[in-house]
Amino acid sequence: MATEARPTALRTRIVLTIVALIGLVLPASIASAGPAPNHSAPKPTIVLVHGAWADASSWAPVTRRLQDKGYTVFAVSNPLRGLSGDAAYLAAFLQQRTTGPVILVGHSYGGAVITNAALSDPDVRALVYVNAFVPDQGESVLGLQGGGGDPSALFDFVQYPGAVAGDADLYIKQTVFPSAFAADLPSATRAQLAAAQRPVTLSALSEPSGVPAWKTLPSWYLLGTRDNILPPALQSTMAERAHSHIVRVPASHLSMLSRPETVTDLVITAARGR
Template identity: 70%
Template sequence: MSKLARSVIVAVTAAGAALALTVPAAAGHPQRPKPTVVLVHGAWADASGWDKVTSRLQHDGYTVLAAPDPLRGLSGDAAYLAAFLQQRTTGPVILVGHSYGGAVISNAALSDPDVTALVYVNAFVPDQGESVLGLQSGGDPAALFDVVQYPGAPAGDAELYIKTAVYPQVFAADLPAATAATMAAAQRPVTLSALLEPSGPVAWKALPSWYVLGTADNILPPALQQQMADRAGSRVTKVKAAHLSMVSRPDVVTTVIESAARATT
């Protein structure tokens, strides 16, 4: 081989090595960061209801925050969540709400431009001016709730607990009896005023949404869930589950959340 040929080969090899060092192998396919998933519980539950969903999302590489919901008033709860989002998250956010938490995320999401999608799980999805109790009709409140007066309550307000004896049937019908009993004992009350307060402007008119619809829900009728989801233009996934579908069917709920994340971030 001539000296000229050897020189050309050396030069080409050196140039290729230099290019490999300066151009990342995946430059054509940059990895987008996964969004933060913020989970918002509803009334008569707490953030621990999201435990199974949280562990699955974390396993799949998502940052997850299970936000506390004060359950004191819809506008105040939404303001609390808005502050939580602004101070505890950076980058894109998928906002997930269960039951009354659906009304809270609908009111809070517009405060943070980083929220890219809403996911409702057996949730109330009010329009502006509607209340949770206004959407829910029928039933005997006296047979369902224990009413507890709390210090400093506005006139006519009180905390509502689901009666321990009926909690498993209406709230946790597809969970083991021991689990339902434990959740009934630890339930967080909601104020009557929170359930009666009209919704402010709602984010589902501006953001894409997904809805997990529990077809065996004994507290939020499946027909009402379908009506609210259709009105919001949500992509609906039906699951044979009672009201706490994130506890009884965390696999389905996780899949829907991740679908929303992939579609919007």
Template identity: 50%
Template sequence: MPHIKRTTPAMSRRLKTAFAAVLVALTGAVAAQPANATDARGAKPTIVLVHGAWADASGWNGVITRLRNDGYRVLAPGNPLRGLASDAAYLKGLLATLDGPIVLVGHSYGGSVVTNAAGDDPDVKALVYVSAIIPDQGESVFDLSTKYAGSKIGDNTITTVPLASGDADVYVRTENFADIFSADLPRSTSALLVATQRPITYGALTEPSGKPAWKTVPSWALIPRDDQVIPLQAQRFMTARAKSHTVEVAGSHVAMISRPGTVTQLIETAARAAN
């Protein structure tokens, strides 16, 4: 029979330390923080970043790095992109697991999701919209993105894949992606984005929005003037209606990738105001 070594208190402490290190490596949620960091009970809110259509959470990487360096806890969940109500319910469930104040950030279609997920959550202290859809009740992404001329998303630039449910997945065509989505990024970076793009359902783009959180939660917004997905005039209309504290910059639809420092600065401004 093999000899089983008895675990001593010192060994137990080492095991706990090692296990904690594994959790950090797997989740990235609790890592070594700079000296100015605060824990979940401290003053700094948790920043939750929600990506939009034809993207994934990695688009926030530059922003995440900067926020973490400044002592913020950050989460960037995968947005299902299956339907507005169901996507918002998923995010709402995630927010319910967090303690303390939250700043909720949405990019593109993610703006619709955060607008619907935050309304009844008292912990959400600020909303930040990055080249985003900011719907009122009853409006859809399609309604707002076509309200004014200028979007290059259309029948000649998308591909649809039928689904068994009767809905369809919508992709941006490879040959159009860089010019529409990420014109201010290197072509090599745009090639990676198009290869890894996550489709959104047609239903999600046409589903009416529910009660908007921006009517009760203060908001900030960043508008890239060269956006080819959501027209500039549409973004100005939505941010003015929401009374968002707004910054305009030169840049494409993916400002969080091409202008991560500017986006981070706006999020931290909202976070400080939320406190």
């Protein structure tokens, strides 16, 4: 009986040893069976589109803050030559210079541009409007403004080579620019911006908008309540029509310069989809 017990005891010890080894090895085997879940999705690329009478440098304070947060940022040079052409330019930029998810941010007339360009790229995840025009199909920037008043009181008209009959570059009069465009910035800054403004064509502001991306993409809107160019009431109407998430801030038309922290926070909120 004692002789038969030894093999049985030995077999028992072997079985227990194997079970113990399986208990040690199995978790590692399960872990290696598939990739660990990715809890940190890649940050989307942020593409900033300036409006009329400004340039890409107007985004500099926002660009720096977004880069500090680890975002890849492009501040596009908007041609300001015509709405459909400017949208096509942005579409080509997106296709050739970005990969992965994209958040489009438009200021002023740039809002109309991103509205028309976003659907060209399936990687665009959201739209952010900053004191911006949000046209529906068939609407124009001038039409949304109502087209009232004497344009010669606000603009200097400059004929440019190759312009179609009746078209011209529009500059905001330097005497009007500081109070209308940048009332909450230092006086020296306002004067510099007025001197360096990039013109937009009259035809760009008059051209009807195409199919609006805001009907199928989520959007956020920063509304400057002290904007003397784009009336806050019109901003509110357009933002509400687009079902945008609205943030109101006591800022002039150039809120990305006077309130860059608020603009940056809104862009990050859109990037996170919240």
